[in-house]
Amino acid sequence: MSNHSTLQKDFYRESGKCLSSFEIWKKCFSPNLHFIYLLRTTQKHPRSTFLGKIWRLILRHYQIKYGFQIYPETQIGAGFYLGHWGSLVINPKAKIGKNCNIAQGVTIAQANRGKNEGVPEIGNEVWIGPNAVIVGNIKIGDNVLIAPNAYVNINIPSNAVVMGNPATFTINQNATSGYINNKID
Incomplete structure (x- = not known):
């Protein structure tokens, strides 16, 4: 490929x-x-x-x-997939890795003040559910599932499932298994 x-x-x-x-x-x-x-x-x-x-x-x-x-201007890796259309906002300075799925209603935004001032950096093989919000100078690791309606303003390690507002995560080696299909190398 x-x-x-x-x-x-x-x-x-x-x-x-x-x-x-x-x-x-x-x-x-x-x-x-x-x-x-x-x-x-x-x-x-x-x-x-x-x-x-x-x-x-x-x-x-x-x-x-x-x-x-x-x-x-947004840096988006290969294998980008938009699950549904409509109401999606991604800051042009954000970085998104390869094989990422983003659903409708998602916001990936810049924080203009506070300890996380800046934009998110999202790793490879990340699945972002409907209406999730990812904001600030944070890093999302590889193989991360962000549940619908999650508000993420903290760093998330690789191999994690994220949910809630405020976000909490649990480590799961198979976080995106079955969610990200037809991955590219």
């Missing part, structure tokens, strides 16, 4: 097979996959170029249409 594009790796997560450019285009009837296609295409073009400006305008239109507030 190493010789495939990031876009192909993202779409592999949905289908479990490597798709041609035409097959990827056909799957863009799904709003979440269409947005990933537009996001990855926009990320290929520097902001200062003519194509970069055009793609950012197109992406902005679909951010509003679909409810995804994800910017091309």
Whole structure:
């Protein structure tokens, strides 16, 4: 899978097979996959170029249409998967690892004051449930499941299940087993 594009790796997560450019285009009837296609295409073009400006305008239109507030500057690893479309906010300075699933209603935000001032850094193979909030200069480890409606403003080690408001976690070596399908290498 190493010789495939990031876009192909993202779409592999949905289908479990490597798709041609035409097959990827056909799957863009799904709003979440269409947005990933537009996001990855926009990320290929520097902001200062003519194509970069055009793609950012197109992406902005679909951010509003679909409810995804994800910017091309956001560092997102390959194998990115949006489970459902609508009402999703990710700070452009946030970092997200590979093979991450994000559900609807999630906010990954910057804290502007306090001991955790800054933005989150999320590891690989993290599943983030509906309406979860991750905020501040915190680190989320690899193989972490963040339950629906969790409010996370603390560091979370790898191999953990996170739940509640305020967040608490338990160590679980199989935290995302069955939640993250079709992982890429």
